[in-house]
Amino acid sequence: MKNSRRDFIKKSFNAAVVTGIGSSIMASPALGSCSRTSSVTAFQFQQIPLPYNYAALEPYIDAQTMEIHYTKHHTAYLKNVNEAILAEKITAENEQDIFKNMAKHSAKIRNNAGGVYNHNFFWLSMKPGESSSPSGKILEALNSSFGDFEKFKQEFTQAAMTRFGSGWAWLIRENGKLKVTSTPNQDNPLMDLPAGQGTVSDGKGTPLLALDVWEHAYYLKYQNKRNEYISNWWNVVNWDEVSKRLG
Numbered sequence: 001m002k003n004s005r006r007d008f009i010k011k012s013f014n015a016a017v018v019t020g021i022g023s024s025i026m027a028s029p030a031l032g033s034c035s036r037t038s039s040v041t042a043f044q045f046q047q048i049p050l051p052y053n054y055a056a057l058e059p060y061i062d063a064q065t066m067e068i069h070y071t072k073h074h075t076a077y078l079k080n081v082n083e084a085i086l087a088e089k090i091t092a093e094n095e096q097d098i099f100k101n102m103a104k105h106s107a108k109i110r111n112n113a114g115g116v117y118n119h120n121f122f123w124l125s126m127k128p129g130e131s132s133s134p135s136g137k138i139l140e141a142l143n144s145s146f147g148d149f150e151k152f153k154q155e156f157t158q159a160a161m162t163r164f165g166s167g168w169a170w171l172i173r174e175n176g177k178l179k180v181t182s183t184p185n186q187d188n189p190l191m192d193l194p195a196g197q198g199t200v201s202d203g204k205g206t207p208l209l210a211l212d213v214w215e216h217a218y219y220l221k222y223q224n225k226r227n228e229y230i231s232n233w234w235n236v237v238n239w240d241e242v243s244k245r246l247g
């Protein structure tokens with residue numbers, strides 16, 4: 001009884017110091033008096049619950065890849081960034097703060113904060129089901145920025161194929177226009193990077209869609225065939241989510 005009460009208190013405390021993606025558990029009235037911990041406790045990143053099961057994106061993305069990707073790679077970024085935030089006494093209030101000021105942070109923060117954010121974003125960029133295609137506002141925006149959907153797909157595929165080594169392909173909104181870009185490692189278009197290291201300088205903006213082209217995202221099923229992974233991935237893009245991000 002004593003133990004379970006202590007566990008409960010411990011869990012409540014842990015819940016109270018962890019803030020969510022773009023939203024804050026602190027705001028929950030249920031946690032009431034715990035909210036004061038926000039002023040003395042550093043922001044901590046969170047891993048979203050996977051919105052579908054590991055096998056849901058089969059046959060395009062296999063269950064084993066999804067499971068390892070989510071439970072090993074993504075969780076490692078989470079552990080590392082949250083440790084670094086505490087060890088380096090980062091006082092940022094949310095993830096946007098961290099990305100906006102990335103030039104001030106360590107490589108450990110940069111790589112792992114990006115790793116957590118990018119994967120949360122990636123999981124939500126996909127959905128199970130029949131092949132999907134954009135419609136409505138997002139389709140109009142793609143047409144007006146790229147000519148048509150096929151041209152956008154080609155440009156995005158090209159960015160994903162030519163990203164040397166590990167990284168990401170992105171569709172972003174920049175000054176009202178949609179643009180394709182790519183980033184190395186776990187960088188993303190929200191990051192304000194140190195001068196001379198601004199590999200995303202040609203594409204800083206609001207992320208709308210992302211594709212992970214690290215080998216860990218496809219190697220078990222596709223080995224070296226990144227092109228097949230990319231062309232199959234279009235079947236699981238969650239265009240409703242992309243549309244929502246467009247606002």
Ligand code: MN
Binds near residue numbers: 069119212214216217
């Ligand atoms: Mn990954």
